[in-house]
Amino acid sequence: GKVKLQQNPGKFDELDMSPGDPKWLDVIERDLHRQFPFHEMFVSRGGHGQQDLFRVLKAYTLYRPEEGYCQAQAPIAAVLLMHMPAEQAFWCLVQVCEKYLPGYYSEKLEAIQLDGEILFSLLQKVSPVAHKHLSRQKIDPLLYMTEWFMCAFARTLPWSSVLRVWDMFFCEGVKIIFRVGLVLLKHALGSPEKLKACQGQYETIEQLRSLSPKIMQEAFLVQEVIELPVTERQIEREHLIQLRRWQETRGELECRSLPRMHGAKAILDAEPGPRPALQPSPSIRLPPDAALLSSKAKPHKQAQKEQKRTKTSAQLDKSPGLSQATVVTAAGDACPPQGVSPKDPVPQDPTPQNLACHHSQESLTSQESEDTYL
Template structure:
């Protein structure tokens, strides 16, 4: 097992420190980009932006994919997701399997940010802590963390249009979110692996929402991952290795034979939730399932990749030693990461929450026998959206989508005054007609009426009549705008 120095992260030749240093997880990428101008996109004017916002780099999407969803199917899914979001607590409590199935199919891009906020419980946290992010955002922060955060900003997805410019709005929001987290959890501080997590969130939602989603991921989904010493990630590495024995005995034997500790190859996978490993289409699909079902999805992705890369004697012929094996794991073959193949394999892999928890207890006992008590006591891990909601049941108000488009009565104009005059005349005419009818009924006056006369034109409503609220929108599940920032639709 690699040595771990308390407070400074991993100290091995292969796994660099992820805490308290200025070295980035993306150093391998950024070193090949060239000058700072190129890193920040100033030399990329000829590049085309893909549908995910990338202007280049390994994660840029090129051309159409066989996994692209037809527009008509996408529209249908959007309607279904809007319906779910309008009654979120009922869907999670009573129809969780359907929610899970829809996450496995892929959340519609227009609603992904809002869905992630609801799945993670970030929406409830935000409502229960109104003004908290603004309060943290206004504070100065600890210079010890701010210096490291600032040096890391340009290394997070430098080929994405949000983060391409130094000091641009994307980097500013990333700085705000990461700084706010160090103030929210001063005992934990900042870990470099949090930066790509926050960046992915910011691609889909505003800074405040991204902050609360980051809080939920760090505290509920991956508790202890970003604490000093990285004990939680080491434990999960041992759990992954134990599960691999059942999933792919050949891969397990090979890694054990060459004494390749899990911490050497799975650290970035797990701590960054594969956001720096997979093609972007696959990243988004994995995150859809991860935020719904919990950390078991991250374990499944790791197991699928290990099985595909090292799962047979034929594949192992080119991996005769530790170095060759590590090189192979660093450069996973593209066909194994392709969206359709990978998602199918993840769904089919029979690894459950119970399997992970059972192995977690076994590895925890082994840890205590060999190393003693853990230095960082993490809260219990929540396995997905339903577990989070059951642990802290929200109120309906916490889940309410408040419309931000408000239709108000326009101020009166001259044309309105003209309409008002015509309306008043109409009222006078109606009053006289009603009086004539009453006289006819009483027999005092005899009036001849033309039975073939055209029906009278309907009169416009009085100007001072109250406007119908939400006239075209009421009763529809498809809110045009809400507090969830529909600019991201």
């Protein structure tokens, strides 16, 4: 999104100031309060969160008038607005709709139908039990995967899991969306015990709508997604197979969307022409002459320090030294008493009282040590 922003400076402001199509504006207005109604950004009608959401969605209808507005774009834009300003959120939404999930939000939703068939075919390899059950119940993939894929699980998973899934999705592309869907299907319908409560279509759909919190928990889900062996090559190969079947049974696709890009690196490499290098923007900016001022200030500070040292040494030279009397007095304190030779030890009085005291100290110490170790 940042590359798009740099390539189109002022474009969002131009779209923001333009009047939108009343047909889309009315639908967008009705959807604003439905997006994360308990989040502080969108809790109040007419608040800054809802205003920015309206601006982003309206700008997209003007940027792609042939597509207009799709309700599944609102939760995508809302999550983006929680992490960035409106202009950046708009260009990220453009990249999601054009590069990550192209054709998902077109009028007839042909791309999401095609990906539903791809998901169902991959499920046969990941969980034959779940695939067989859904085939027996004749449940179309659109009945359970449309909201998953079009909203990128923003309205399905717990918030911590949504953030982890989106991180991987932006880095690695749509294969993460397929993997998450396959993991949910595998753990919701992948064993005979879990299928006991799914005797019909209604029970099966309800099982997929009310997923177990355990399989949606962040640590469990992310680990399962990482370990699931579904690659970009498998998805693209299955895409060609399903596209051929679509053309044989329904004819050509009406939606001519751009090729799908798998991850941020592929999208960045596919950008046409020279693009400016992404530079980090520092949060603290210094004036241009800041370095010059600091370099000039250093000699001045050093001169002040040297001046202080000179004054200190001069004061020490002027201060009187130790007097002879002071030296004699200090030396006299260290002299032995008169009548006692320096080599002779000072006599001690070995009285029984001293011995008793000494003995009592040893006893007390040993008693304390015993108490301590006990």
